[in-house]
Amino acid sequence: MSDRPKFVEFREEGPREGFQIEKKVYPLADRVALVEALAETGLKYIQVASFVSPKHVPQMADSEQLFAAIRRRPGVHYAGLWLNEKGFERARRTPNVDLSAKLSLYASDAFAWKNNGCSAEEMRERQRRWMDLYAEAGLPIDNALVMAAFGCNYEGEIPPARVVELARWTDALCREYGQRLPRFFLADTMGWANPDSVRRLVGMVREALPEVRIGLHLHDTRGLGAANVLAALEMGVDLFDSSVAGLGGCPFASHGDATAAGNICTEDMVFLCHELGIETGIDLEALIECGRMAERIIGRKLSGHLIHSGSLAAYRRARPAKAAE
Amino acid sequence: MSDRPKFVEFREEGPREGFQIEKKVYPLADRVALVEALAETGLKYIQVASFVSPKHVPQMADSEQLFAAIRRRPGVHYAGLWLNEKGFERARRTPNVDLSAKLSLYASDAFAWKNNGCSAEEMRERQRRWMDLYAEAGLPIDNALVMAAFGCNYEGEIPPARVVELARWTDALCREYGQRLPRFFLADTMGWANPDSVRRLVGMVREALPEVRIGLHLHDTRGLGAANVLAALEMGVDLFDSSVAGLGGCPFASHGDATAAGNICTEDMVFLCHELGIETGIDLEALIECGRMAERIIGRKLSGHLIHSGSLAAYRRARPAKAAE
Incomplete structure (x- = not known):
């Protein structure tokens, strides 16, 4: 236990990984709102969208518009993903993409x-x-x-x-x-x-x-x-x-069952860290609201837990532990 | 890590805790089939039903019939739950209830x-x-x-x-x-x-x-x-x-959100044990099928993971690890 870090960094993948795996194309405004809300939680790295073939991945066809529409929050890295030179060139030409070499x-x-x-x-x-x-x-x-x-x-x-x-x-x-x-x-x-x-x-x-x-x-x-x-x-x-709300996953991960769980859920794992006394720099309550927003946008129950149960903060505020016992 | 047990016992609570928390009353035959299937997996303790007020908990009004209908598997403990003397007396009079004092x-x-x-x-x-x-x-x-x-x-x-x-x-x-x-x-x-x-x-x-x-x-x-x-x-x-498939939960656990997760999921936790080299005496594949049966009976997506993703057994059988590398 002594090797535990004092501070853990979470890189948010939900906006890219979550919406890319869905069959449906979701409204730009909803995805912009989610990215902007995530940036208000203390997350410093958000993977916003990918620059891939609009023919093969129509869900990400509007990545340029998505990045362009974001009102940036200073100190947040708005990442994009590319898999080939063409995608990289698109990312380079797009405003608001914080390029990072991977x-x-x-x-x-x-x-x-x-x-x-x-x-x-x-x-x-x-x-x-x-x-x-x-x-x-x-x-x-x-x-x-x-x-x-x-x-x-x-x-x-x-x-x-x-x-x-x-x-x-x-x-x-x-x-x-x-x-x-x-x-x-x-x-x-x-x-x-x-x-x-x-x-x-x-x-x-x-x-x-x-x-x-x-x-x-x-x-x-x-x-x-x-x-x-x-x-x-x-x-x-x-x-x-x-990923916020546990969005995402790998299309090849399960026996072809689209309901298999996705990435580890950001807010649930931030909660784990906080319960263990590890800092994340993240406002958990604000992040849970982002998870609920993601669930509303996707339109079906997502696999994150805290978006359904709430955290313990409200209970603790209402009834603090009795100190002497 | 040295304190890890070699063998872990799971006591299955799904049939009681899972169906008791639901608003709907489910067909007796479905619940009998689930209990009987669970008993074939190697589980040695199954909480089948509770003997509580049929007025307050109509989901458990037919507990006598449920126990009576079970074809018993030798070596399995079929437990009931009671909260007062009346319930205990009902349990005592019911065939197939393995009484255990709690x-x-x-x-x-x-x-x-x-x-x-x-x-x-x-x-x-x-x-x-x-x-x-x-x-x-x-x-x-x-x-x-x-x-x-x-x-x-x-x-x-x-x-x-x-x-x-x-x-x-x-x-x-x-x-x-x-x-x-x-x-x-x-x-x-x-x-x-x-x-x-x-x-x-x-x-x-x-x-x-x-x-x-x-x-x-x-x-x-x-x-x-x-x-x-x-x-x-x-x-x-x-x-x-x-609980199989992650059935159950506490009605007071969350902010009144009925979609909050329930008990820890038996098959997912059996999988955890097996992956760590800890024995459980349970046939994981058979248990996953029970979880899928539970999901079919309940009629909505349950929170267990393996029922959607499958275990790793099939992948390992198909393509064994290369020994020399």
Whole structure:
């Protein structure tokens, strides 16, 4: 328990990951309102939308308009996502996009083919091209993320040593370009992680790259999200991707059941941190209201808990604990 | 981690707690089928129904018929619940009810009034009468349970020392009757527990009563269920109440929102144990099918995760991990 961080950073993915996975296209005004409300909670990093093919992902066809419509709050990073050079160019041309340079890797070859149409090896080699593009744009590397780091529905268990090797490779690549890798995200894309595998992999990556900050991108697909976050906190992890109201998820995570849970839920995990005495800089009550807004926009029950139960703050205010007993 | 149990027992509460909280009365045949399916999974303790006022709880008006209709599986304990002598007498007269003597206590006076119409002190004193009744019936005490052990929506934080005092009192009562208290359940009735408070309270009760087995009755009201179970496992707790598909919950747990999550979900927590290498004696795949049956019966999306995502077994069978890497 002594390794627990004092402060944890949550990077909000709901507006992008949540609305991208939906079949329906939601009104621009609703998504703008959600992003603006999230920015008022103390969240410092919000992934707003992706710059991907409007033919394949019509939900994100209006990303330029979405970013343009946002009234910015100072100190908040409004991130976009791109998967190819065309997308990156769109992001560069779009007002209000805070560009951050990200490298993407696959721990599963089978999933790389499924999700990206190339081998994991090919994807890795493509990162050199991204290093060049980011260097040309004057963007230092913000982070690298390895997908399916814990397991893969198409390949089974992922040996942790493979992820460590990818981490070393990425760190070496950054050094070739005169940079250091600041953050390395382990993504449990398809919901395979458990508290033991989280501890093991975080421990191994940290041992290999002690100066790199480790982040976790976890999904709550099989209900272990909160337990995995707890295990990570106790390993000192202080950086998580998450989604308001538990939006999002991976279309390949479950047995084709669209009702499977998505990303770990930001407000529920902020609550976990606060209950453990860990600060987040986030106004939990305001964030719960954002989760309720997300549920109203989506129009069906979402998997977050606090949006339905409320936090404990109101009960504590109303009836403080008796001190002497 | 070294304190982790090798084997964990889950006591299934879904058939009683799940259907009792619903507004609707569900067909007897559906509930019989669910109980019988649960008994085939390896679960050894199933709370089938309660013997309470049919006027106040019409959902449980047919408890006699439900028990009578069950085809029993040897080795399974089919439990009933009663709150007063009349209910106990009904249970005694009903075929297939495996009577087990249980004591009930409140850590919150305000909640005792709300839920039971008497003070916590009065409720405690009533346990003497139950000791007499159980002694007359030749039933040794199976367990005692303390409600609102971690916190209360009507009273706020519950000082752990109060719960320890109740545990000592109950143990002393059992000794008066020449018995030992075998199991003491800490119930997080309204979803206040967090991993730290679980560790603290379990540690304090164990220190006070080292020979009593500690059980946890947890709700997932605020999304910390899996994290709380993990913390408990690492304290050596090997006994949990839970509900298939996450049925159940406390009508007083949330801000009056009926969609708040219920009890911790049996199959999700069995999955957690199995992933951590802890045995449960339960066939997870069969249990997931029970959860899906529960969801079909209830007729809306339930909060369990594995019923929507599936477990990892099929993926592992299809593509075993490469051994050498």
